[in-house]
Amino acid sequence: MALLETVRDPARLRELTAGELRDLAAEIRAFLIERVSASGGHLGPNLGVVELTIALHTVFDSPRDRLLWDTGHQSYVHKILTGRQAGFDRLRRSGGVSGYPCQEESEHDLVENSHASTALSYADGLARADAHLGRRDRAVVAIIGDGAMTGGMAWEALNNIAGGPDRPLVIVLNDNGRSYAPTVGGLAEHLASLRAGRGPGVFEQLGLSYHGPVDGHDVTAVQDALRHASALGRPVVVHVITAKGKGFEHTESNDLDLGHAVKPMDPLTGKALKSSPPSFTSVFSEKLVELAEQREDLVAITAAMAEPTGLLPLQQRFPGRVIDVGIAEQHAVTMAAGLSLGGVHPVVAIYSTFVNRALDQLLMDVALHRRPVTFVLDRSGVTGDDGPSHNGMWDLSVLQVVPGLRIAAPRDGTRLAELLAEAVAWHEGPTLLRFPKGPAGDDVPAMATFNGLDVLRRSGSLDVLIVAVGALAGLALAVADGVRAQGIGVTVVDPRWVTPVNPAIADLARRHRLAITVEDNSRAGGVGSAIAQTLRDADVHTPLREFGIPRRFLSHGSRAEVLAACGLTAQDVTSAVTELLAGLDAAPAGIDDLDVWPVHTGEER
Numbered sequence: 001m002a003l004l005e006t007v008r009d010p011a012r013l014r015e016l017t018a019g020e021l022r023d024l025a026a027e028i029r030a031f032l033i034e035r036v037s038a039s040g041g042h043l044g045p046n047l048g049v050v051e052l053t054i055a056l057h058t059v060f061d062s063p064r065d066r067l068l069w070d071t072g073h074q075s076y077v078h079k080i081l082t083g084r085q086a087g088f089d090r091l092r093r094s095g096g097v098s099g100y101p102c103q104e105e106s107e108h109d110l111v112e113n114s115h116a117s118t119a120l121s122y123a124d125g126l127a128r129a130d131a132h133l134g135r136r137d138r139a140v141v142a143i144i145g146d147g148a149m150t151g152g153m154a155w156e157a158l159n160n161i162a163g164g165p166d167r168p169l170v171i172v173l174n175d176n177g178r179s180y181a182p183t184v185g186g187l188a189e190h191l192a193s194l195r196a197g198r199g200p201g202v203f204e205q206l207g208l209s210y211h212g213p214v215d216g217h218d219v220t221a222v223q224d225a226l227r228h229a230s231a232l233g234r235p236v237v238v239h240v241i242t243a244k245g246k247g248f249e250h251t252e253s254n255d256l257d258l259g260h261a262v263k264p265m266d267p268l269t270g271k272a273l274k275s276s277p278p279s280f281t282s283v284f285s286e287k288l289v290e291l292a293e294q295r296e297d298l299v300a301i302t303a304a305m306a307e308p309t310g311l312l313p314l315q316q317r318f319p320g321r322v323i324d325v326g327i328a329e330q331h332a333v334t335m336a337a338g339l340s341l342g343g344v345h346p347v348v349a350i351y352s353t354f355v356n357r358a359l360d361q362l363l364m365d366v367a368l369h370r371r372p373v374t375f376v377l378d379r380s381g382v383t384g385d386d387g388p389s390h391n392g393m394w395d396l397s398v399l400q401v402v403p404g405l406r407i408a409a410p411r412d413g414t415r416l417a418e419l420l421a422e423a424v425a426w427h428e429g430p431t432l433l434r435f436p437k438g439p440a441g442d443d444v445p446a447m448a449t450f451n452g453l454d455v456l457r458r459s460g461s462l463d464v465l466i467v468a469v470g471a472l473a474g475l476a477l478a479v480a481d482g483v484r485a486q487g488i489g490v491t492v493v494d495p496r497w498v499t500p501v502n503p504a505i506a507d508l509a510r511r512h513r514l515a516i517t518v519e520d521n522s523r524a525g526g527v528g529s530a531i532a533q534t535l536r537d538a539d540v541h542t543p544l545r546e547f548g549i550p551r552r553f554l555s556h557g558s559r560a561e562v563l564a565a566c567g568l569t570a571q572d573v574t575s576a577v578t579e580l581l582a583g584l585d586a587a588p589a590g591i592d593d594l595d596v597w598p599v600h601t602g603e604e605r
C-alpha cells in the first residue's frame with residue numbers, strides 16, 4: 001500500500017496525479033475489505049464512496065471547509081484520509097476508531113449523530129452562521145444518501161435552504177439506490193428518472209441548482225462537478241451516482257443489503273467468522289410469523305430496516321403485510337395510528353434509539369387515541385460497538401410517561417414470545433416490547449409467581465428484593481448468588497410488564513430491608529425511578545437503590561465493556577448491596593411472614 005501509507009492528511013491528495021488517485025482508490029478498497037472483514041462494520045456503504053471521498057478532500061480544504069456526513073456510517077474513507085488508518089485495527093472497539101464521525105478523534109469530524117437525515121439541517125445552520133458572521137472563505141458541504149433523503153427532516157431543511165437568501169451550500173446526494181434494501185417511495189422513482197437524465201427535477205423546481213447525474217466512481221468527474229457547484233455561490237445539489245459495495249464480490253453480490261453492515265467475515269468467502277446463536281431478533285421474527293398466520297389483522301411496519309429488525313421472514317411469507325416507509329419513523333408511527341383506526345393491528349419494528357425521533361407521534365397520534373399499536377424495540381439498552389447515538393438507553397425513561405402505554409421487557413426468548421402474543425392481544429391501547437441486540441441466551445424460568453410478578457429466586461430471610469428488568473435478569477441472579485454467599489437473604493422478581501409498575505412490587509418491598517432495581521436503561525427516569533415513585537405513593541419506606549446507565553453518552557466498545565463501565569456487573573452490584581445493608585437496621589420482627597413464600601433453604605434453585 002505504497003501510496004496510502006504516504007497519506008497522513010488530505011493535503012497530500014492534492015500532490016497526486018489523476019492516475020495516482022485512481023491507484024490510491026484501489027489501495028483504500030483493499031484496506032477497507034481487509035480491516036472491515038476482520039472487525040465487522042459498514043463495508044458496503046464505504047466501498048461505495050471511495051472515489052467520492054477522495055474527490056471531496058481534493059476539491060475542498062477540510063476542516064476549514066466543513067464536510068457533514070449524514071448518518072456517518074460512510075465516513076471510514078474520510079477517516080482513512082484524515083490520519084486515522086491505524087485506528088482501523090480496532091474499528092468500533094475500545095481504543096479504536098468509532099464507526100461514525102467523532103469530534104474527539106479529529107478536527108475533520110463535526111456531526112457525530114448516526115441518526116439519518118440531519119446533515120442538511122446542520123448545513124443550513126452553518127451556512128446561516130457564516131452569512132451572519134460575514135465569513136466567505138469556507139464551504140459547507142453536506143453528503144447525504146438517497147435513503148437518508150427519504151427522511152422528513154431532509155425536506156424540512158431543503159424547504160428552508162431553498163426558501164432562504166442565496167448562500168453558498170453544496171449538497172452531495174450520494175445516490176446508490178439503496179438503504180439496506182432498495183430505496184422506497186416516489187423519491188426513489190424520481191431519482192431514477194434523474195439518473196436517466198430526465199430533468200428538471202424536484203430540486204430545481206424548489207429553486208435549488210442541480211448538477212448531475214455524475215459518475216461517483218470517476219474521481220475527475222466528481223472533482224469537476226464539485227468545483228462547478230462550489231463556484232455557483234448558492235445552494236446546489238450535486239447528484240452523484242455510486243454503487244454500494246463496489247469492488248468486493250461478496251458485497252456486490254449480496255442482494256440482501258450489498259454489505260450494508262457486515263459481521264466479521266472471511267474476506268475470501270464472505271462467510272461470517274462466527275455463527276450467531278438465536279437472537280432476540282430471531283425469536284421475535286419467528287413468533288411474529290406464527291401470530292400473523294393466526295391473525296389476518298396483523299401488519300408490520302419498518303423504517304427501511306426490514307432485515308435487521310427481523311421482518312424479512314414475515315415479508316417473504318406475507319409480502320403485503322410488511323410496509324417499508326423508508327427512513328421515516330415519524331410517518332411510520334402515525335401511519336400505524338391510521339392503520340389501527342382502520343381496524344388493523346400494526347406491529348412497528350424499530351431500533352430503540354430511532355423511536356426517539358417519533359415520540360410526539362407515539363404520544364399524540366397513538367396513545368392519545370388509545371390505539372392498539374404494538375412497538376417492538378430492538379437494540380434496546382447498551383448496543384456498544386455502534387457508539388453513543390446507537391445505544392437504546394432512553395426508551396424506558398422517555399416512554400414510561402406515555403399514558404396508557406404498556407411496556408414489557410422480556411428476559412429471554414420464551415418470555416419474548418409470550419409477551420409479544422400478550423401485546424398483540426391487548427386492544428385497550430398501545431403496547432411496547434424492548435430487548436437488546438444479540439443472543440436471547442438460555443431461558444430463565446420462574447420458580448413461582450406473585451401477583452403477576454415472576455419470582456426467579458427466593459432464598460433466606462427477606463433482606464434484599466431485586467427487581468430485574470428484562471435481559472438483566474442474568475445479572476440479578478448473579479447478584480443473588482453473590483449476596484447469598486454472604487448469608488444475605490434475597491428475592492429476585494421479574495415484572496415482565498415493567499410499566500405501569502405492578503403494585504405487588506410495593507407489597508414485596510415493604511417486607512424487605514432493602515430493594516434494588518437493575519435495568520439496561522438510563523437510571524434517570526427509568527423503571528427504577530417509576531418504582532421509587534410507586535413506593536412513595538404506597539407509603540413504603542424500604543430504602544430503594546436503582547442500578548442503571550448513568551446520565552452520559554457512552555463511547556463505543558463491546559456491550560460487556562460498556563455495561564461494566566456503567567457499574568452493571570455482578571461484582572459491583574453485589575458490593576453495593578452488601579454495603580447498603582450494612583448500614584441498615586436488622587429486619588424488624590415479623591417482617592419475615594413467609595406464609596406466601598415457598599422457602600428454599602440451602603441448595604439454590
Ligand SMILES: Cc1ncc(C[n+]2csc(CCOP(=O)(O)OP(=O)(O)O)c2C)c(N)n1
Pocket residue numbers: 045048071073074114115116144145146147148149174176178179180244260303304305327329354357
Ligand atoms: C433515523 C434513522 N433511522 C434508521 C437508521 C438506520 N440506518 C443506518 S444507515 C441506513 C440506510 C442509509 O441509506 P443511505 O442514506 O442511502 O446511505 P447508504 O448506506 O446507501 O450510503 C439506515 C436505515 C438511522 N441511522 N437513522
Ligand SMILES: CC(=O)[C@@H](O)[C@H](O)COP(=O)(O)O
Pocket residue numbers: 071073114260261308379383386437
Ligand atoms: C448506520 C445504522 O444506523 C445501521 O446500519 C446500524 O449501524 C445497524 O446496527 P446493527 O449492526 O446493530 O444492526
Ligand SMILES: [Mg+2]
Pocket residue numbers: 145146147148174175176177178179
Ligand atoms: Mg443509499
